[in-house]
Amino acid sequence: MTETTGIARIRTIRAGAPQLLLNHGVTDNAASLSAAHRHWRSHYDVTSIDARGHGVSPHFNPAELSDPIGVMVKDLITILEGRQHDTAVILIGHSMGGAVCAAAAASRPDLVDALVLEDPAWLSESQRTAYSDEGPTLAARMAWIADHPDEALTENRKSYPAWDVEESCAWLQAKIQVDRDFIHTGVVSPATFWAETASALVTPTLLVTSDGDDVLIGPSRLEEVQALGNARIRTAMVPGASHCVRRDRSEGFYAVCDSFLKEVAS
Numbered sequence: 001m002t003e004t005t006g007i008a009r010i011r012t013i014r015a016g017a018p019q020l021l022l023n024h025g026v027t028d029n030a031a032s033l034s035a036a037h038r039h040w041r042s043h044y045d046v047t048s049i050d051a052r053g054h055g056v057s058p059h060f061n062p063a064e065l066s067d068p069i070g071v072m073v074k075d076l077i078t079i080l081e082g083r084q085h086d087t088a089v090i091l092i093g094h095s096m097g098g099a100v101c102a103a104a105a106a107s108r109p110d111l112v113d114a115l116v117l118e119d120p121a122w123l124s125e126s127q128r129t130a131y132s133d134e135g136p137t138l139a140a141r142m143a144w145i146a147d148h149p150d151e152a153l154t155e156n157r158k159s160y161p162a163w164d165v166e167e168s169c170a171w172l173q174a175k176i177q178v179d180r181d182f183i184h185t186g187v188v189s190p191a192t193f194w195a196e197t198a199s200a201l202v203t204p205t206l207l208v209t210s211d212g213d214d215v216l217i218g219p220s221r222l223e224e225v226q227a228l229g230n231a232r233i234r235t236a237m238v239p240g241a242s243h244c245v246r247r248d249r250s251e252g253f254y255a256v257c258d259s260f261l262k263e264v265a266s
Helices: 030-040 068-081 096-107 125-147 149-159 165-177 180-185 194-200 218-227 250-264
Strands: 009-012 019-023 045-049 089-094 114-118 205-209 233-237
Touching: 009 030, 019 030, 019 068, 019 096, 030 045, 030 165, 030 250, 068 096, 089 096, 089 250, 096 114, 096 194, 114 250, 125 149, 125 165, 125 180, 149 165, 205 218, 205 250, 218 233
Parallel strands: 019 045, 019 089, 089 114, 114 205, 205 233
Antiparallel strands: 009 045
């Protein structure tokens, strides 16, 4: 499915059910959301999205690379504008996808009924600089994975034993597909500072994070989010996970998300 944007999607249609639109992180794809898609498809109309530059969606042209995340936000808004809004529309996003979802909801709250943000790329200045500096190295890593898929998959399975094999294979597929020119930029979040977006949200929002070494939010930055005083944002800590909470601690992740979704989807 591509419709007017050219953005590829995997959809399980469930007529009359609340709609979930799942958005992945940088270098992932819609297939890497397979476990989440499967978890929710029995009760929701679920769409997993290949962001631009990822999966089988179009790569960026040179002009778009000046603001690639802004282009992703526009893509998501276009998809939302094409949806019937007769049932609740809920955006769920991990990392980069979470930042894109939040920016779209802040810009067009009329199109979104709720948000679930899994350790979103609401970056501090030091995190933004680190991503930017690492862009060329990460692009080279993607090229290595494409040339050595068997070794890369073996490394993934050793590093992340809690992941479903299905998701590890999707992880590999996504690394081979990703637009390396985009990865080279090191841009994974909107140009607008995260606190401005978070403060502007009027949509009920659940932010889920953990305490692993590579998390972007974590306990300390949860305090920054809470200090904004936006009553529409609630937070949840699922301990013992990495940046990808749903893969490492799936039971805890889905427990907090399902409770929130049941509340906001009615």
